[in-house]
Structure formats: C-alpha cells, structure tokens
Amino acid sequence: MTTKLFGEPVQRREDPRLLTGQGRYLDDLGQTALAAAFVRSPHAHARIKDIDVSGALAVEGLVAIYTWEDLPGRAGQPLPLLIPHPALTHGRTAYPLAKDIVRHVGEPVVMVVARDRYLAEDACALITVEYEFLKPVVGVEEALRSGTLVHEDVPGNVGAHLVQEVPSADGRGAAEAIEAAPHTLSFRLDIERSASMPLEGRGVYARWDADDRSLRVYTSTQSSTSVRMAVAATLGIPLPKVEVIAPDVGGGFGVKIMHPWPEEILVPWAAITLGREVKWAEDRREHFIASAHERAQVQHVNVGFDDQGRILGLDVTILHDHGAYTPYGIIVPIITSTQLLGPYRVGAYRVEFSSIYTNTVIVTPYRGAGRPQGVFCMERTMDRIARHLGLDRADVRAANFIQPDQFPYDQGLIFQDGRPLIYDSGDYPETLRMLKELIGWDSFPERRAEAARQGRRLGIGLGCYVEGTGVGPYEGGHVQVTSDGRVHVSTGLTSQGQGHETVFAQIAATELGVPLERVSVVTGDTRRFGYAVGTFASRAAVMSGNAIALACRKVKEKALRIAADALEADPRDLSITDGVIHVTGDSRAAIPLATVAVLSNPLRYAFDEESRRATQFAGATPPDRPPVAEGDEPGLEGRDYYSPIRATFASGMHAAIVETDPDTAEVKILRYAVVHDCGKMINPLIVEGQIHGGVAQGVGGALYERMVYDEHGQLLNASFMDFLMPYATEVPHIETAHLETPSPLNPLGIKGAGEAGVIPVSAVIASAIEDAEGFPIDRMPLSPSELFDLRADHGA
Amino acid sequence: MHSITLVVNGVVREATVPARTLLSDCLRHHLGLTGTHVGCEHGVCGCCTVLLDGEPVRSCLTLAVTADGHEITTVEGLAGPDGEMSPVQRGFNECHGLQCGFCTPGFLCTATALLRDNPDPTDEEIVEGVAGNLCRCTGYQNILKAVRRAGELIREEA
Numbered sequence: 035m036t037t038k039l040f041g042e043p044v045q046r047r048e049d050p051r052l053l054t055g056q057g058r059y060l061d062d063l064g065q066t067a068l069a070a071a072f073v074r075s076p077h078a079h080a081r082i083k084d085i086d087v088s089g090a091l092a093v094e095g096l097v098a099i100y101t102w103e104d105l106p107g108r109a110g111q112p113l114p115l116l117i118p119h120p121a122l123t124h125g126r127t128a129y130p131l132a133k134d135i136v137r138h139v140g141e142p143v144v145m146v147v148a149r150d151r152y153l154a155e156d157a158c159a160l161i162t163v164e165y166e167f168l169k170p171v172v173g174v175e176e177a178l179r180s181g182t183l184v185h186e187d188v189p190g191n192v193g194a195h196l197v198q199e200v201p202s203a204d205g206r207g208a209a210e211a212i213e214a215a216p217h218t219l220s221f222r223l224d225i226e227r228s229a230s231m232p233l234e235g236r237g238v239y240a241r242w243d244a245d246d247r248s249l250r251v252y253t254s255t256q257s258s259t260s261v262r263m264a265v266a267a268t269l270g271i272p273l274p275k276v277e278v279i280a281p282d283v284g285g286g287f288g289v290k291i292m293h294p295w296p297e298e299i300l301v302p303w304a305a306i307t308l309g310r311e312v313k314w315a316e317d318r319r320e321h322f323i324a325s326a327h328e329r330a331q332v333q334h335v336n337v338g339f340d341d342q343g344r345i346l347g348l349d350v351t352i353l354h355d356h357g358a359y360t361p362y363g364i365i366v367p368i369i370t371s372t373q374l375l376g377p378y379r380v381g382a383y384r385v386e387f388s389s390i391y392t393n394t395v396i397v398t399p400y401r402g403a404g405r406p407q408g409v410f411c412m413e414r415t416m417d418r419i420a421r422h423l424g425l426d427r428a429d430v431r432a433a434n435f436i437q438p439d440q441f442p443y444d445q446g447l448i449f450q451d452g453r454p455l456i457y458d459s460g461d462y463p464e465t466l467r468m469l470k471e472l473i474g475w476d477s478f479p480e481r482r483a484e485a486a487r488q489g490r491r492l493g494i495g496l497g498c499y500v501e502g503t504g505v506g507p508y509e510g511g512h513v514q515v516t517s518d519g520r521v522h523v524s525t526g527l528t529s530q531g532q533g534h535e536t537v538f539a540q541i542a543a544t545e546l547g548v549p550l551e552r553v554s555v556v557t558g559d560t561r562r563f564g565y566a567v568g569t570f571a572s573r574a575a576v577m578s579g580n581a582i583a584l585a586c587r588k589v590k591e592k593a594l595r596i597a598a599d600a601l602e603a604d605p606r607d608l609s610i611t612d613g614v615i616h617v618t619g620d621s622r623a624a625i626p627l628a629t630v631a632v633l634s635n636p637l638r639y640a641f642d643e644e645s646r647r648a649t650q651f652a653g654a655t656p657p658d659r660p661p662v663a664e665g666d667e668p669g670l671e672g673r674d675y676y677s678p679i680r681a682t683f684a685s686g687m688h689a690a691i692v693e694t695d696p697d698t699a700e701v702k703i704l705r706y707a708v709v710h711d712c713g714k715m716i717n718p719l720i721v722e723g724q725i726h727g728g729v730a731q732g733v734g735g736a737l738y739e740r741m742v743y744d745e746h747g748q749l750l751n752a753s754f755m756d757f758l759m760p761y762a763t764e765v766p767h768i769e770t771a772h773l774e775t776p777s778p779l780n781p782l783g784i785k786g787a788g789e790a791g792v793i794p795v796s797a798v799i800a801s802a803i804e805d806a807e808g809f810p811i812d813r814m815p816l817s818p819s820e821l822f823d824l825r826a827d828h829g830a
Numbered sequence: 831m832h833s834i835t836l837v838v839n840g841v842v843r844e845a846t847v848p849a850r851t852l853l854s855d856c857l858r859h860h861l862g863l864t865g866t867h868v869g870c871e872h873g874v875c876g877c878c879t880v881l882l883d884g885e886p887v888r889s890c891l892t893l894a895v896t897a898d899g900h901e902i903t904t905v906e907g908l909a910g911p912d913g914e915m916s917p918v919q920r921g922f923n924e925c926h927g928l929q930c931g932f933c934t935p936g937f938l939c940t941a942t943a944l945l946r947d948n949p950d951p952t953d954e955e956i957v958e959g960v961a962g963n964l965c966r967c968t969g970y971q972n973i974l975k976a977v978r979r980a981g982e983l984i985r986e987e988a
C-alpha cells in the first residue's frame with residue numbers, strides 16, 4: 035500500500051460520523067443545560083427608558099433575568115475591537131447587553147435563563163422594554179447626508195477613511211494619469227448586503243466546575259483560541275482554567291470568525307454566576323438580525339486607458355457600510371481596495387474608502403471578505419473598456435495581465451495583514467487560455483446567433499481574480515506517535531466542513547509514511563493546542579497544513595535517529611513505509627514506528643508488554659549516557675509553527691453563458707466554467723467541493739440574495755422564505771479545470787481554496803447578462819424585476 | 831403534558847411533552863436523537879426532514895403530539911442493523927456529497943424516500959426531488975451525484 039497520499043482524492047474521514055447522525059454540533063451537547071434566550075431590540079435606533087421584567091417572574095422554570103446593570107467589571111464594558119487600524123479613527127463596539135441606546139434591530143437587551151428554551155422565550159415575551167425612538171440611519175449615502183448620528187461622538191458617521199495611492203512608473207498620480215489618457219470613463223456601481231448564512235446558527239454552551247474553578251466553553255466558532263483569551267480576560271479567569279472547544283460546526287463562511295459575540299461572554303458568565311450549565315442556540319431570525327452581514331458598498335470609478343485597453347490610471351472611491359459597530363475593524367474594505375487590482379498591472383492607482391456607520395446589523399467578513407466587491411469593480415471596468423473600444427473582453431484583460439516572468443509582483447499597496455501586497459506566483463495568460471477553451475469563448479458568437487434564430491437571447495461573460503490566501507501571523511501543529519503506532523495530530527484552528535480531518539491526515543500520513551487509518555486529527559480544541567489564529571481567508575490548508583508538515587518532519591527526524599540507534603544503521607539510510615522504519619535495500623532490518631515510540635520514552639514502570647522494552651533494566655540506553663539526552667525530550671512527538679513572511683496568492687478565472695428571457699427577464703445560467711489555481715492540491719475532491727460551494731454562494735449573491743432594510747431600519751426579509759438562497763434548481767453544473775503553480779513561500783507549495791469559488795461570480799454573471807442585453811449592468815444582485823426595469827430605462 | 835408513543839427507527843419510544851413541543855425538539859431533546867438538525871424552524875431549509883410513516887416531513891413544522899402512534903425514521907435509523915451504511919449514505923460518502931454535514935440528515939431522508947419510490951430517477955427527477963432542501967456548503971453538484979450513485983447502488987444490490 036502506498037503512503038503517498040498528498041494530492042490524492044481521498045474520501046473524507048469525517049463522513050461516516052456525519053452521515054449516521056453521530057456528528058456533535060453545538061445544540062447536540064448539554065442536553066440537561068439551562069437554556070438562554072434574549073430580548074432583542076425591535077427598533078433600529080432608540081434610547082432604553084425602562085425595562086420591566088415583573089411580568090416574566092411568574093413563568094414556571096424561570097431561573098434568571100439579566101440586563102446590562104447586572105454585568106460586573108469588564109463584562110459590562112464594550113466588547114473588544116479585534117483589529118485596530120490607524121485609519122479606524124472612530125471604532126465603536128457594542129456592550130454585551132445594550133446600555134442606554136440600541137443601534138440596530140436585534141441588539142440584545144435582556145438575557146433570560148430558564149429550564150428550557152420554550153420557557154425562556156415565554157419569559158422574554160413578558161418583559162417590557164420602554165424605548166424613546168431616535169431617528170435611524172439606513173444606507174451609506176443617507177448616513178453621509180443626514181445630520182443624524184449613529185454614535186453621538188462620531189461626526190458624519192464616518193468610522194474610518196483610508197487612501198492608498200500607487201503612482202505610475204513615470205511618477206504620475208492616478209488623477210493625472212487619467213487626465214492624460216486617450217480614453218476615460220466614469221461610472222458608479224452598487225452592491226447589496228448578503229450574509230454567510232450557515233445552516234447552523236451560532237451557539238454557546240458553558241460549564242463551570244466550581245470545585246476545580248475551571249470553565250469549559252463549547253462554541254460554534256471559527257476561532258476557539260481567541261474566544262478563550264477573550265472569555266478569560268473579560269471574566270477575569272486565569273487562562274489555564276479556561277478551555278474552549280469548537281465542536282462539529284455546521285458551516286461558518288466568515289460569520290463565525292467574528293468573536294467574542296455578546297453571547298460568548300454572557301453564557302459563560304451566567305454559567306459561573308448560576309453554578310449551572312447554560313446553553314444558547316441561535317434561531318434563524320436571530321441569525322438574520324443579530325449576527326453579521328457583508329458586501330454592501332457603493333463604488334465610484336474613474337479610469338483612463340489607451341487604444342489597446344491598457345489601464346493607465348484608475349481611481350476608485352468606495353463607500354462601505356459597516357453597520358452599527360466595528361468590532362472586526364476595517365478588514366473588509368481594506369481587502370476590497372487592495373484585491374481590486376486582481377491579475378492586472380495598472381498604470382497609476384488611487385483608492386479611497388470611507389467606512390460608515392448605519393443603524394443596521396454589523397458587517398464582518400463573509401466568504402470572499404470584500405474581494406467579490408473589488409472584483410466586481412475591476413471586471414465591470416474591463417468590460418466597459420472593451421465595450422468603449424469595441425474590443426474583445428478577453429483581449430482587454432490579457433492586455434493588462436501581469437506576465438508569468440514578473441513574479442514576485444509588488445502591487446505597491448499594504449494588504450490586510452499589514453504587509454506589502456506582493457504576488458508570489460501565477461500564470462494568468464495560461465489560465466485565460468484554459469478558460470476560453472473550457473467555455474468555448476471563440477465559438478460563442480455562432481452559438482449566440484443560432485439561439486437568436488430561435489428567438490432566444492444568450493450572453494457570455496468572464497471574470498478574473500487574485501486572492502491573497504494564507505495570511506499570517508501563524509498556525510501551529512502538534513504530532514504525537516503513541517506506543518500503539520497511532521499518530522495524533524492537532525492544530526489550533528477550527529473546521530466548519532472543509533475536511534481538515536482528512537487533508538491534515540493526508541499530509542501527516544505522507545510525511546511520516548504511515549497508513550491514513552492510523553492518523554487522527556483534532557482541530558479547534560484548546561485542550562489539545564492553545565496557540566492559533568483561526569479559520570478564515572482560505573488559510574487553513576496553507577497555515578496549519580505547513581505547520582503540521584513541519585511538525586511531522588521533526589518527529590520523523592527523531593524517529594529515524596532512535597531507529598538508527600536500535601538498528602545500528604545510519605539515519606540517512608532509513609525510510610518509513612506503512613509505519614515501519616527500514617534500512618533501504620534491506621527488508622529484514624526494520625523496526626515499527628510503534629516500537630520507536632516506546633523507545634523514545636525511557637521508563638521506570640512498564641504498563642504493558644511492549645513498554646517493557648523501554649524500562650531501565652532492558653538496556654534501551656547505554657549506562658554511560660543520560661536516558662534523555664541533553665536538549666532532547668521524552669516521547670515521539672513534535673510541535674512546529676508556520677509563520678509566513680506574507681500571504682500566498684491563489685488566482686482563477688470564471689466564465690458563464692446565460693440566457694435571459696425576453697419577456698420575463700428571468701436569468702438562467704446555461705454553463706459555468708472555472709479555471710482555478712490554488713497551488714498544489716492536497717485533495718482535489720475537496721478542492722472541487724470548495725469551488726462548487728463557493729460558486730453556489732456567488733450565484734446567490736449575483737441573482738438572489740439581498741438584505742432588504744426599510745427606511746426605519748427594519749430588516750424586511752429576515753427568514754429563509756424571503757431571503758432567497760439558491761436551491762439545487764438555481765445552481766448550474768460547474769465545469770472545473772485546475773492549474774497548479776506552486777507557491778514558493780511554503781514547504782508544501784499550497785495556496786488555499788476556501789473562498790475562490792465565490793469571488794468573481796457576480797462579476798461574471800453581470801458580464802454575461804450585459805452581453806445578452808447590450809446595456810451596462812451596474813449592480814449586484816440583479817433580480818428579474820430590476821432587469822425588466824433596466825430594459826425599460828435603456829429602451830431595450 | 832401529553833404522553834405519546836412513537837416508533838422511532840423501529841424502537842418503541844415514549845415521551846411526555848407539552849402540546850406545543852415540535853417533533854424536531856422531541857426527537858432531539860426528549861429522545862436524544864440529535865442527528866436530526868434544525869436550520870430555520872420555519873419549514874424552508876429541510877434540515878429537519880425525517881420520514882413519518884415512510885414519507886418525508888419537516889419535523890420543525892410537526893407537533894410531536896400529532897406523531898403519536900406513528901413510525902418515524904431519522905438519520906440514526908438509516909444504516910443497517912449491523913451498522914453498515916445504507917446505499918444513500920454510501921453514495922454521499924463516495925461522492926463527497928457533504929461538507930459541514932448540517933443539512934445532510936435532511937438530504938439523506940429525502941433521498942431515501944425518493945429512491946425507494948423511484949430507484950432509477952432521471953437527472954431532472956433528482957434535482958426536483960432534492961429541490962426543497964437547502965445546502966450552504968456543497969453547491970449541490972456532489973449531492974446530485976451522490977443521489978445518482980445511491981440509485982446505482984440500490985439497483986446493484988436489489
């Protein structure tokens with residue numbers, strides 16, 4: 035049997051558990067815990083005048099009711115601002131329970147704990163909160179225009195303002211370069227709110243051990259280590275006394291990287307205060323109004339270009355809606371403004387964004403995290419240039435590509451990790467060639483003409499992106515071989531369905547030369563690994579994958595050293611196959627890894643037959659040497675970290691053929707093609723799955739999903755009945771092709787694939803609809819009724 | 831409080847529940863069968879789908895008391911008595927038909943009923959058959975493939 039598993043389409047190891055109902059998601063735990071529920075603000079902007087809980091006191095099974103006034107010390111302070119940035123001059127975060135003022139519908143005001151969730155909700159319904167209404171601010175332009183402030187001390191509702199400018203090679207600024215260009219265009223683009231919307235909402239379950247004075251928290255999070263630090267700091271518990279575990283998580287897509295949520299502080303605090311286990315599982319309406327959204331931006335574009343469509347100057351102004359608070363900082367607009375450039379080198383670039391407060395749900399990363407908006411902007415620009423010049427859209431893109439011999443390529447900007455935006459590798463012309471071939475770009479005009487003869491309207495579109503993946507600061511891996519020959523791998527970052535138990539096991543099995551079945555992987559459990567950043571930005575495979583590989587190499591080196599002693603061989607002549615270390619070319623001189631694990635730990639006490647070999651009278655170590663050599667450690671285990679100098683850059687290009695109904699303006703995606711470069715693939719089955727899922731979310735964002743707020747700040751479609759996510763009937767068959775340009779930045783050459791699928795979809799669909807309809811598409815999503823109206827506007 | 835008797839995965843189970851208890855909550859919290867998931871509590875996502883007398887129903891829209899005396903199959907009851915995964919479960923495993931696994935029990939129950947009634951569905955019938963279930967992870971492509979594969983397995987093993 036081969037142990038070269040890296041790169042193989044191995045079936046997932048988490049599946050048998052999840053397919054038989056043996057998964058353990060947050061609400062599957064703590065069946066006897068008390069249940070928490072929240073009274074949430076029904077108003078977008080109001081002052082709390084009075085909270086009357088008396089009506090709820092008679093509810094049978096009621097255990098406790100808490101308001102802000104009950105929260106002690108730091109628990110009553112505003113939640114942390116996770117990612118400070120000098121440009122975020124007016125960062126504001128919420129209190130765990132509202133103090134005086136509520137700033138969006140859904141903000142938690144009162145926490146109720148009762149015997150079960152039904153009773154807790156009964157009590158919530160009987161609590162009366164009296165509000166004095168304040169004028170709500172909805173929409174970024176309204177926020178800038180109106181005199182009403184979301185936060186009294188934030189003038190103009192502007193939380194942050196950031197300008198980045200890269201002059202052209204001849205030293206011109208963007209404005210000057212555009213001015214001097216032979217052709218110029220200016221236009222505006224509008225992008226709506228959507229949301230991650232995992233099918234499992236958030237949830238927290240806490241147990242306080244009063245005897246041990248220790249806290250265990252389970253939370254449906256993308257970053258258990260960071261929740262642990264926040265809980266320990268906020269509740270004043272020594273860090274070693276707090277454990278945080280992400281159990282099986284039913285999807286994240288970004289929303290669960292935000293932390294600590296108010297509930298992640300309140301539920302553990304209540305568990306400690308009450309001395310009882312407490313659990314809260316979010317319901318769907320809560321998820322709509324009390325978690326996070328993303329995407330909404332207004333973009334103003336000025337571009338100057340030459341006769342070939344080469345961009346000489348690009349100036350983009352972005353108004354970014356970050357909702358009522360900024361706990362996650364300004365990562366999303368930073369990513370939009372830097373990743374906007376995609377695979378292109380532009381003459382001069384200037385980008386400016388304002389990140390703006392509104393009385394709506396907070397905005398934190400959703401898969402793609404600002405990139406879909408940036409790509410929408412750049413790709414709409416490319417299409418407009420092509421249209422203006424009467425050139426092929428693919429040719430205009432090709433004219434602007436960074437060439438394969440120009441890597442590493444410095445875009446001259448500062449990226450989301452605070453480091454220079456330098457692309458590591460890629461081959462954009464080849465990707466485009468593959469895409470054109472896959473979708474049949476050059477033969478499309480015939481297909482369109484053929485369809486037109488039948489009265490059908492077809493269009494083709496494309497979109498290109500570059501995605502900074504695998505951002506730091508670091509991840510770690512721990513690998514232990516136990517005396518039964520099993521390999522136990524752990525890493526601190528979390529899993530939400532990406533198949534980490536499988537891909538990390540593939541890496542470990544390949545590195546150590548052991549069968550896959552012998553490897554087990556634990557993620558997101560601070561009992562096993564305390565140092566981590568989290569799962570976001572397509573970074574898990576790059577960061578933890580490499581850290582685990584490095585830890586395995588340490589283990590292997592030690593194993594070979596011990597085996598060399600035992601076999602009286604040179605470690606350089608040894609290799610490991612199927613969990614057995616052997617001398618190359620001599621099949622009899624061999625020792626199982628299990629035995630090496632035994633020998634690695636000099637013992638006084640035997641605990642089984644095998645372990646007798648390591649005891650002190652067994653002669654395992656020569657009497658003239660210490661049993662554990664200086665600088666060595668007992669046990670066959672290793673820990674290592676991977677901390678890259680900067681991000682890797684995956685890339686890809688998508689194309690679609692759509693049909694628009696001449697009467698109903700319905701849009702049907704006939705074909706969807708993806709060419710994708712995530713460096714070396716660990717498991718192509720899983721990479722493809724990530725792409726499929728991303729494209730489906732992209733289709734939702736392009737055609738269906740939007741958060742509809744009215745002028746009062748009420749979210750009108752806070753249910754799956756009205757917020758339209760694609761079903762199987764809406765997602766086209768996705769055709770994929772892969773290109774592998776290894777990253778030179780990490781030992782495994784991988785780049786990360788988690789977000790790739792979603793990033794260019796809105797741009798691609800807009801491009802195709804524009805091609806079918808013959809007028810510019812300037813917004814996402816685009817519903818049939820909007821397309822219908824646009825036709826009327828353009829007299830089409 | 832109401833005493834009800836359900837036959838769940840072939841086993842007679844009794845529960846005492848308030849009248850308003852949802853079947854999903856009864857299965858999950860009273861009977862400890864947490865394989866049935868709740869994604870929306872309003873009948874749209876299909877995560878909570880179980881088989882009631884063999885027919886797929888949304889357990890979040892069903893009151894536990896109305897299931898009194900009926901037979902229910904949940905994801906925990908799909909595998910054979912020896913624990914061998916059913917053809918539908920194996921199809922999903924082979925075709926990478928799940929990522930986070932939260933929607934999966936609903937898809938498995940839906941597909942089980944679909945293929946029981948029609949072991950050789952066309953591609954359109956498969957799409958139609960699972961079009962009432964949401965999945966936020968997979969983009970459905972591998973789910974459709976998994977159902978197709980499950981049909982093959984059922985036919986091979988018939």
Ligand code: FES
Nearest residue numbers: 869873874876890
């Ligand atoms: S939970 Fe029942 S349909 Fe969504």
Ligand code: FES
Nearest residue numbers: 929933965966967
């Ligand atoms: S696998 Fe995650 S929702 Fe379907």
